[in-house]
Amino acid sequence: MMKISLLSFGIAKDIIGHRFLDLELPAAASVGDLRSMLVQRFPRLSDLASVRLAVNGEYASEYLPLDENDEVALIPPVSGG
Amino acid sequence: MIDIQLLESTLDAQQCISFVHSNDAGGIDVFIGTVRNATKGKPVLRLEFEAYEPMAIAEMRKIAEQAIEKFGVKKIALHHRTGILEIGEAAVIIAVSAPHRAAAFDACRYCIDTLKEAVPIWKKEIFEDGEVWVAAHP
Numbered sequence: 001m002m003k004i005s006l007l008s009f010g011i012a013k014d015i016i017g018h019r020f021l022d023l024e025l026p027a028a029a030s031v032g033d034l035r036s037m038l039v040q041r042f043p044r045l046s047d048l049a050s051v052r053l054a055v056n057g058e059y060a061s062e063y064l065p066l067d068e069n070d071e072v073a074l075i076p077p078v079s080g081g
Numbered sequence: 082m083i084d085i086q087l088l089e090s091t092l093d094a095q096q097c098i099s100f101v102h103s104n105d106a107g108g109i110d111v112f113i114g115t116v117r118n119a120t121k122g123k124p125v126l127r128l129e130f131e132a133y134e135p136m137a138i139a140e141m142r143k144i145a146e147q148a149i150e151k152f153g154v155k156k157i158a159l160h161h162r163t164g165i166l167e168i169g170e171a172a173v174i175i176a177v178s179a180p181h182r183a184a185a186f187d188a189c190r191y192c193i194d195t196l197k198e199a200v201p202i203w204k205k206e207i208f209e210d211g212e213v214w215v216a217a218h219p
């Protein structure tokens with residue numbers, strides 16, 4: 001198992017209920033695996049127009065393997081400007 | 082040259098213009114995004130902006146670098162607010178200087194359009210009877 005920290009913003013923070021959440025994942029988990037796990041645990045995430053994941057400050061593909069202590073951010077539809 | 086700022090205090094258009102001013106530029110284009118008092122006819126009381134700060138700054142920098150590369154402009158200032166904004170306040174200011182106006186207009190538009198798609202900043206509209214994260218749902 002590995003530990004990652006999840007940061008949530010905007011409506012994703014309202015759905016998750018916390019800005020910061022520490023998660024335990026199977027050692028070889030990818031971004032896509034984390035997404036499936038989150039949608040299962042927080043089904044309201046699938047109501048959003050989009051949810052992107054960023055790993056250590058960069059938008060990440062679903063195939064990217066996660067590493068111990070990665071900072072993963074849950075990015076709901078952005079609306080700056 | 083690029084000046085990126087994410088600020089909790091009032092944005093200063095003159096500061097953006099002064100930064101991009103250059104004797105080898107023939108024009109400066111400025112876009113100011115302001116807080117509108119209504120959405121689809123419903124009165125908005127104020128807005129609240131939240132950002133994933135380090136990534137928002139990095140993404141704004143990437144956009145400015147791409148704009149310089151694509152349009153050959155000289156300097157770009159890109160300032161964005163966070164926190165609570167009242168009606169009429171500036172949420173974003175983009176200033177671009179270029180040798181000729183077409184490139185300045187194009188680069189400025191590219192910056193605001195791309196910012197709205199890619200930069201991790203979120204806007205919440207506060208109404209009389211509740212609040213809504215903008216664009217969250219389809």
